[in-house]
Each structure stands twice: as structure tokens, then as C-alpha cells.
Amino acid sequence: MKNKRKTISKEFIVKGKGLHGGKDSFLILKPNFNSTGVVFINTDNGEKIILSPSAVCALERGTVIGEGGFKVSTVEHLMSALFAFEIDDVEIEIKGNEVPAMDGSAKFFGEMLNKIPIIEKEEESDYFNLETPIEMESGGSYYKMEKSDCFKIECVYENNHPLIKRQVLELEINKENYLREIAPARTFGFDYEIEYLKKNNLALGGTLDNAVVLTKDSVMNKEGLRFKDEFVRHKILDLLGDLKIGGLRFKEIKITAIRPSHKANYDLVKLVTARSVYGKTK
Ligand SMILES: [Zn+2]
DSSP states (O other): OEEEEEESOOOOOEEEEEETTTTEEEEEEEOOOOOEEEEETTTTTEEEESSSSGGGOOOOOOOOOEETTEEEEEEEHHHHHHHHTTTOEEEEEEEEEEEEEETTTSSHHHHHHSSSOOEEEEEEOOOOOOOOOOEEETTTTEEEEEOOSEEEEEEEEEEESSTEEEEEEEEOSHHHHHIIIOOOOOOEEEGGGGHHHHHHOSSTTTTTSSEEEOOOOOSSOOOOOOSSTHHHHHHHHHHHHHHHHGGBOOOOOEEEESSSOHHHHHHHHHHHHHHHHTTOOO
């Protein structure tokens, strides 16, 4: 159950507006040859945030991490791509305080990581060692983790909306499946929520170019959906991004996630990282 830690071989730039803050951000992802995990660096003053469960400071409509006064919002889609590509260590210099929304999915991040050669280091990566199955409930979400022949996720997302109803997807998580089946799935919201979100300073940068907006019985986006079950696919994308917070890789484990949310995903991550102390992952 050992594999080498990985980083990217060269830097790449991400720029654009944040979904919630609506402001421009500029990021440079750089190789990290120290085994310090995912490190955000504020280009204005050098402040750092090391991604970990204790760095999480808000989970409303996205995952916000922070250290002191330095906060970065909506990290989950970029983290999802890093998780899928098994990038353990990377430095992310950021001018701004939110990861750009791009097209609302992880397509850009996945495609960039797919182009850049990945470097394997001497040091071993940390895996989650599941000894006995885990079941967990949190605020209406349910999770189960059990041994499997590969790392896979089965996700169930339910909503009364006629385009959603009950969407179920089970998928082996590897780079190829991620790029094709998960990374292009966009974030979504409902038209009746928009006023409430904007009043609460959320989704200020939200447009039909970076989110799917559902009306009573359809979608506002002219191009329609990228997949009939784009919603459950995006839930898997978010779950992978939240799992990245724990800094562990997964192998030969099946996670069943029923109605997952960022808050509940975070509870799962805390459970997993607490257990890994006993799991001899190092
Ligand atoms: Zn999302």
C-alpha cells in the first residue's frame, strides 16, 4: 500500500473571478519538493495556509480555509483535481482570496494537470488504511466506507426537481475516469436561491458561464446540461475535493455517499484523519 509522494514538474497559472466574492484572483501552482502538502501562499505578505482539517474555517456553499487573517474561499474544485491526480505536495501562490470559478467545474484544473508531467519523489505517500468498515451520518448525509478491489465512489443525490429526482452514480476514481466523467460537471444552484445568496454575499460572481442555474422545471443555461446526471457527478467532484483536506490517498476502498454536503464531507474527513493515527499510514 505504498506509493511515492508526487508534485508537479512545472508551474501553471490560474486566473479568473471567484464564484462567491466575484473578484479577480491570480494563482500560480508551483512544484513543492518539501513534503509539506498543499500550501497556499499570500503573494502580498507571504502568509501561508497549509491545507488540513484544522485550516477549514467555513463550509457554507463551498470550502473556505484560513490561517490568521489570510483566507482562501472555494478551494474544493481545484483540490478535487489535485486529489484525482494524486498530487500530494504543491505550492499555490495566490493574489486574491478565492480560487477562480472557471466554468464552474474542475475541467480546466484537470486538463492542466494532465498536460504537466508529474514528479515522483523518494518519500512515500500517506494512505488511509481502512481496517473495518465505517458508517457515518451527519445532518441528513450518510456515508459508508468498505474494502473494495479499487478506489470507487457510489454517490446518491436526491432533489424534488424534475431534472434531478434521484441520481445514482458508481465510478472507479482514476485520472482517466475523473477527466472524462467528473471534472466537467459544473456547480449548480436554483433560481429561487439567487436573491438570498447575493444578499448574503454569496454567488456574487455567479453567471451562467460558471454555474448551472435550475428553474422550476428546466435549466437557464442555453447549452443545457453536460450530462443528464451532471448534479450527482458534481457531488462526487466536491466530495473528492473535500477528501483532499485530509491529505491522505485512498486505495481499494469504496465510499458510498448518500446526499453528501460540504459540512458532512468535512465530518467524514475528520473521522478518517483521526482513524489514520491507528492505521499506520506512515
Ligand atoms: Zn462544487
